[in-house]
Each structure stands twice: as C-alpha cells, then as structure tokens.
Amino acid sequence: MAMFSKKTEKKDNKTALVSAVSDQTLSPASVFSIIKPRVSEKSSKLAQAGKYVFLVKQSANKIEVKKAVEKNYKVHVTQVNIINNKAKAINFGRTTGKRSPFKKAVVTLKKGESIDAPENK
Numbered sequence: 001m002a003m004f005s006k007k008t009e010k011k012d013n014k015t016a017l018v019s020a021v022s023d024q025t026l027s028p029a030s031v032f033s034i035i036k037p038r039v040s041e042k043s044s045k046l047a048q049a050g051k052y053v054f055l056v057k058q059s060a061n062k063i064e065v066k067k068a069v070e071k072n073y074k075v076h077v078t079q080v081n082i083i084n085n086k087a088k089a090i091n092f093g094r095t096t097g098k099r100s101p102f103k104k105a106v107v108t109l110k111k112g113e114s115i116d117a118p119e120n121k
Contacts, residue, residue: 033060033068037115038104046106052115056082056105065105073115079108 035055037043043053056065062080069077082105087098109115 033057033064034072034105047114050109050111050114052107052109054105054107056103058084058101058103060103060105062105065107069107075113075115076110077107078110081106081108 033056035057038053038055040053046053052069054065054069060068060082062082065082066077066080069075069080082103084103085101087101089096089098091097
C-alpha cells in the first residue's frame with residue numbers, strides 16, 4: 001500500500017503556484033499586437049474613407065487589434081477586417097526562396113475620427 005500513497009505536500013505547492021499564475025491573466029489590450037501602419041497607395045486611398053491598414057502579429061485576432069488601436073491612437077473602432085497573406089515562392093537567380101508571410105488588418109473608424117497618416121521615409 002505504501003507505493004500507492006499520495007504526496008500531498010508537493011501537489012499543494014504546485015497548485016498554489018498555478019492558481020497564482022492564473023490570477024494574473026493578461027488582457028488582450030496589454031499585449032501589443034500592432035507592428036506598424038502599412039503605407040501604400042491603396043492604403044492612402046482607404047484612409048480617405050476612414051479605413052486604416054496596419055501590419056499585425058500573426059497571432060493577433062480582431063478583438064486584440066481593435067483594443068490596441070483604440071488604446072494607442074485614442075479613437076473609436078467600428079469594424080476590423082483581417083487579411084492573412086501566405087508566403088510566396090520567389091527566385092533569386094538560381095536559388096529559390098520565400099517571402100515572409102504577414103497579416104494585415106483594415107480598421108474602420110467612427111465617422112469624423114481620423115489617425116494622423118505616418119510619413120513615408
């Protein structure tokens with residue numbers, strides 16, 4: 001019977017640590033999901049309609065993007081659309097490679113609000 005006995009002392013310490021870690025859950029807004037604004041001809045035309053394009057993390061979802069934009073730019077977001085671009089195969093002479101995959105988000109703001117457009121440097 002001794003080999004089936006439970007050691008409760010070690011389990012109690014582990015459960016205490018797990019409960020302490022789970023109490024400190026991070027909100028999605030605290031995780032910075034926006035990498036940078038995407039500046040292009042198409043995105044500048046969308047900006048006139050109140051839609052802004054951002055490059056975001058691969059793991060970001062619509063809720064995280066919305067909270068991050070509202071927190072960083074202090075605007076009200078009405079809609080978020082996410083586009084996931086996959087890696088493309090390209091050739092460099094004889095060698096082949098791939099472009100990096102990326103995810104971008106098109107964020108629609110409340111009427112009358114805008115974000116200062118970053119200058120292309």
